Amino acid sequence: MKLLLKAVRIYDSTSPFHLQRQNILIENGTITSIGGDDHEADQTIEMEGLCVSAGWVDLYAQVGEPGLEHKEDIESLAAAAATGGFTDVLCMPNVQPIVQSKGAINFIKAKSAGLPVNLLPAGAVTVDTQGKELTEMIDLQRAGAVAFSDGAKPVQGAEVIVKALQYLQPFDGVLMNRPEHTRLTEYGQMHEGIVSTQLGMKGIPALAEEVMVTRDLQLLAYTGGRLHFSLVSTTAAVEAIRQAKAKGLQVTCDVASYQVAYTDDTIAPFDTNFKVSPPFRGEADRAAILQGLADGTIDAIVSGHQPQDTESKKLEFDLAEFGIINLETAFAVANNSMGDALPLEKLIEKLTNAPRQILRLPACGIAEGEKACLTLFHPDLTWTPTPESTRSKSRNSPFLGRELTGKVIGLVNKGHLVLNHSF
Template sequence: MVHLYKSVTILHKLSPFNGKVVDILIKNGKIAEIGNDLTDPEAKVIQEDGLCCSIGWFDIGAFVGEPGYEHRESIESLIKAAAYGGYTEVACLPNVNPVTQTKSSVEFLKQKSVNTPVRLHAIAAVTHNLEGKDLAELIDLKEAGAIAFADGNTSIQASDTVLKALEYLKIFGGVLINRPENAKLANGGQMHEGVASTKLGLKGIPSMAEEMQLKRDLQMVEYTNGRLHFSQVSTAGAVHAIREAKRQGLQITCDVAAHQVTFLDETLEPFDTNYKVSPPFRSQKDREAILEAVADGTIDTIVSAHIPWDEEAKELEFDLAEAGVIGLQTAFSVAMKSFSDKIPLQDIVELISTNSRNLLGLPIPALERGELANLTFFNPKTTWRFTENVNASASKNSPFLEEELTGCVFATHQQGIVTFNPAYPNSLQ
């Protein structure tokens, strides 16, 4: 199939066409031509007012339930949700069953996404069975294709394990991803510790639980000169510490969930488990610090924080329900809602496309003639509704379900496959 997109604004700083309105001809999975007044008798012509194009978006740390938890999310459903959300590549967490800690498990994930709309990458386990003790076979996993290493969404508690991991990963320039949370301080916490948690009678998770663990890890990085990425920072103290550590030249990066500043602890729906996330929605002070950190570049990328749960895990009392929301289909719209007052659209797109690859040392797709099409087409001003009918995930735990959102993906092109988003008004699907 040949597609000709007319009057599209390019948003990719490495492209010579950045900021320009051009036509894009895609033929046989490649960018055949970029220019003005293009024609092709075989092409399906697409013209949407306000349509933009960037390199395909890349998400770090989504949960895919296969193998072992397909009832929460299968590879097929994750790929569909990711493509509808504008992602052409996704790095998947290792907390499946069996854990992603062998060459064959890494290869399984890679092979499952051959000739699909979304290429999947493996984040392999740092420690055996994600227990936080003995290191996994890191070199073997790297050779098999693992692009980073983490113990899923679980913070490594033992200091000596973090130290050994950072030292070992230095051998081949590997990246450790760690969630900064002290499990003992956070134990039993249901939401951010503050006035709202007291009013609701729920045990709080103090900011200190994140900040103490993060500062410990910074000391480890300084000692080893290793490479560490902090996943889903959420507090003012955390971003201040990261900003200062970057000034000192430490090899660290960090991300924030798209939804993190959309709600506050005091404004979330009381006892609605779709608002129960980890890290929790925090205070206005934390929100302002996160927004400032995104604006000044302290935060390197925005992630979907896609954690699907089945109804049995969410339809419980708040203190018994699991934490997490699905986010692949809504991440861009929610990021626009959260951050567009602080940074321009161009920067939001760079955060979820170029920056996410850079921090993992991955090649950046080229948006040029003759290159394979790894592209996302989207309209930042189009409104749409995230309904159960367009939700492609196997789960539906989202505070944005049935909400009207602004900023909608139109289509993705990856591995010779075009995927049109059914949620886009007048979608071509």
């Protein structure tokens, strides 16, 4: 099959065609021509303002299968990811049973093999994500785990962080950790501040994130290795990571795209669709995140996708589970919320090359002879996600029913063409 992408604007900093409008011809899943006149094709995609980049990579998503298929299964996660423009998604190990064996790694790989999205397994760092005994990470890496994390459960023990960093060094593995001191966040419901006091809710202090970032950076300096912080959210955390990078430590971090969409005083009070961990912080934290994205302190933008069923969310605020679905809306939310602070070119970089480098994935460029791994998007197109249109099994999102600017048109990956727009 021949597919022609006509006069698309290319976003690929590694390509000589970067920021140019060119025709791209794809034959049987391979890019065979860039530029030149029109080509004969079985299907042509043409749209004023259409852009293309290398396929987007998400570094943080929860998938329910196995064990929690009622919230999300592999097929629905892949469908949501494709709708959101992600060709590659790192799946956290928090399923039942935990992803801590070669069999669990092979299950994800086998079940997603025929799907248009690459589901990348993250192996658990500790047995049952209990933060005590290390898993057999070398075996998991050989089986196909591309990173190691306890996912939604932050690793608390300093001795575990040290051992894990040492264990991963022989194969240049990356340790991913959510920086949260769980004793300081116990029973917390939202960001600790004036608003939480006014609403009478137990707060989640910024300090709980900041002390763990500082500690883990000290441990990284002691042991060496590669450390990645998932879902950073506070001013002091961003500054500590900035200073660590200046010292030459191999540290990276990401932020959920929704983190700058709201602050603690703009969320709808007691609406559990706004209940997320880490929580929406204050305006100063939001500004610090935007600055960290602009100056390169924050390497990647992620979906932070955490599906929850209705029974987990339609409860009193303090009883509801944390989490937002965001695979389908991650780009649009970032495009809406970051404005001039993060130009589109930099935004795409944090969805493509940066996360690929963190996971040590093969390069994915827009060049003749390369396998087509592409995301098609329109940064100025408005649309409104609805409960009926979402491909996820869950509906826990504050963005449903909200008009957004910036839409994923489709993707080309693994020989598949997925379109979210009619031509």
